[in-house]
Amino acid sequence: MKVAFVSGNREQLPDAVIPLGLLSVMAATPERHESNLVDLCFEEEPDRALARRLGQLAPDVVALGMRNIQSGDYSGVGHSLDYYRGLVAAVRGATDAPLILGGAGFSVMPAKLMRHLEPDYGISGEGERAFPALLEALESGAGVEAIASLHRFVDGEVTSNPPQRDFLDMNSLAPPDRARVDPRYYERYGIDSIQTKRGCPLRCDYCTYPIIEGRVGRTRDPLRVADEVESLAEHGARHFFVVDSVFNLPKTHAKQVCRELVARRNPIPWTCYANPLGFDPELAELMIAAGCAGMEVGSDAGTDEVLLRLRKGFDTARIREFRAISQAAGLPDCHTFILGTPGEKLDDVLRTLDFIVDLDPFSVIIMVWTDDAEALDPQLARERAALRDAIFTVLDEHKDEFPWWSIPAIGVNYDPKLFELLRKRGCSGPLWQHIRQLRPPARRRRPSATR
Numbered sequence: 001m002k003v004a005f006v007s008g009n010r011e012q013l014p015d016a017v018i019p020l021g022l023l024s025v026m027a028a029t030p031e032r033h034e035s036n037l038v039d040l041c042f043e044e045e046p047d048r049a050l051a052r053r054l055g056q057l058a059p060d061v062v063a064l065g066m067r068n069i070q071s072g073d074y075s076g077v078g079h080s081l082d083y084y085r086g087l088v089a090a091v092r093g094a095t096d097a098p099l100i101l102g103g104a105g106f107s108v109m110p111a112k113l114m115r116h117l118e119p120d121y122g123i124s125g126e127g128e129r130a131f132p133a134l135l136e137a138l139e140s141g142a143g144v145e146a147i148a149s150l151h152r153f154v155d156g157e158v159t160s161n162p163p164q165r166d167f168l169d170m171n172s173l174a175p176p177d178r179a180r181v182d183p184r185y186y187e188r189y190g191i192d193s194i195q196t197k198r199g200c201p202l203r204c205d206y207c208t209y210p211i212i213e214g215r216v217g218r219t220r221d222p223l224r225v226a227d228e229v230e231s232l233a234e235h236g237a238r239h240f241f242v243v244d245s246v247f248n249l250p251k252t253h254a255k256q257v258c259r260e261l262v263a264r265r266n267p268i269p270w271t272c273y274a275n276p277l278g279f280d281p282e283l284a285e286l287m288i289a290a291g292c293a294g295m296e297v298g299s300d301a302g303t304d305e306v307l308l309r310l311r312k313g314f315d316t317a318r319i320r321e322f323r324a325i326s327q328a329a330g331l332p333d334c335h336t337f338i339l340g341t342p343g344e345k346l347d348d349v350l351r352t353l354d355f356i357v358d359l360d361p362f363s364v365i366i367m368v369w370t371d372d373a374e375a376l377d378p379q380l381a382r383e384r385a386a387l388r389d390a391i392f393t394v395l396d397e398h399k400d401e402f403p404w405w406s407i408p409a410i411g412v413n414y415d416p417k418l419f420e421l422l423r424k425r426g427c428s429g430p431l432w433q434h435i436r437q438l439r440p441p442a443r444r445r446r447p448s449a450t451r
């Protein structure tokens with residue numbers, strides 16, 4: 001069958017990132033099918049570009065990947081669904097081929113998105129097994145009842161098959177074929193993505209990631225990881241991001257990967273997500289030796305009560321220990337905090353901001369909570385907007401005192417001109433690494449002291 005794999009993601013802030021998940025599903029699709037990648041990332045008019053490409057290809061099946069529901073600057077969810085509705089309409093106008101939705105964004109709330117976007121099928125979670133099975137069924141006319149995590153309409157109602165019992169063995173998956181990737185990703189951004197594992201054993205209250213990839217960490221053989229890293233330079237990657245939920249869990253695997261990269265003299269700098277749990281001085285040293293240029297740490301809150309409510313599994317003392325280890329090793333740490341999570345009052349937000357001032361990490365990214373469900377629930381969206389507005393006012397008052405913090409939702413250190421400037425200076429990788437040098441510290445006040 002001729003398959004059009006459509007990557008709908010168009011976010012280019014802070015970086016345009018290759019459609020790793022879709023490429024992985026393509027790599028798992030048997031060669032007897034003809035696979036074509038339609039990437040809308042750099043298209044000015046994505047609906048038209050999609051219709052035109054589908055008209056040329058005349059595919060038998062269209063597979064549309066939804067990477068996110070939230071917008072890239074975490075400022076909201078509404079535009080994203082409108083955008084995907086437009087893509088679905090473009091597909092329907094261009095071809096009668098069945099439309100299959102999938103991807104991380106779709107997997108967050110598959111049944112609701114089936115009703116909202118009305119594709120023919122949806123696949124939630126990992127697609128490398130379910131998608132080829134669905135192609136096989138569509139080709140042969142066989143039933144689809146046994147395909148795990150498949151969603152479809154039966155008599156007008158969404159019917160969802162049970163999820164798979166076992167997740168995929170990461171060592172059985174073919175690596176993504178980067179020769180298919182639009183070269184502009186490398187020419188303009190130079191950043192690539194790689195996975196050393198899937199799954200997260202933690203239970204953060206808000207997180208949908210374990211729904212998508214499971215709670216059992218499935219690690220890749222460090223030799224395979226290093227092989228893939230070695231291949232990145234051929235495509236022009238100047239930096240890679242380890243897109244695992246948490247690189248340093250399990251710690252033993254993270255150390256093995258680092259040792260293999262050290263043995264191969266990896267020349268490409270990289271960054272990763274890290275967690276205050278599972279971190280020690282030996283790992284910090286190994287990461288530096290393996291080329292790690294920094295970590296994005298999901299600290300989330302600066303009070304023990306909120307951390308407990310979010311079920312983060314660590315407290316503020318552990319965040320401070322993590323900071324001390326990374327500082328002693330000279331490994332830059334960028335902590336992300338999410339203000340205004342469910343149950344938080346403005347006072348909790350101020351205490352978190354005070355904590356950040358005391359912690360003084362290498363860099364900070366501040367996000368303001370938006371619930372994915374707001375995309376489909378206007379009342380919830382209105383209720384949440386009131387607290388968000390109060391938080392934005394506080395952030396606006398203090399933004400000049402912490403000029404190296406990034407606050408995407410109000411455009412602080414998160415705008416195309418700044419990023420363009422940094423790239424012209426030859427900076428690559430996550431740009432928080434470079435902002436602190438650009439923006440020296442100013443006079444600092446504890447946010448709560450000024451209320």
Ligand code: SF4
Nearest residue numbers: 200202204207209245
């Ligand atoms: S550590 Fe990250 S991926 Fe794992 S549950 Fe928490 S937020 Fe989700």
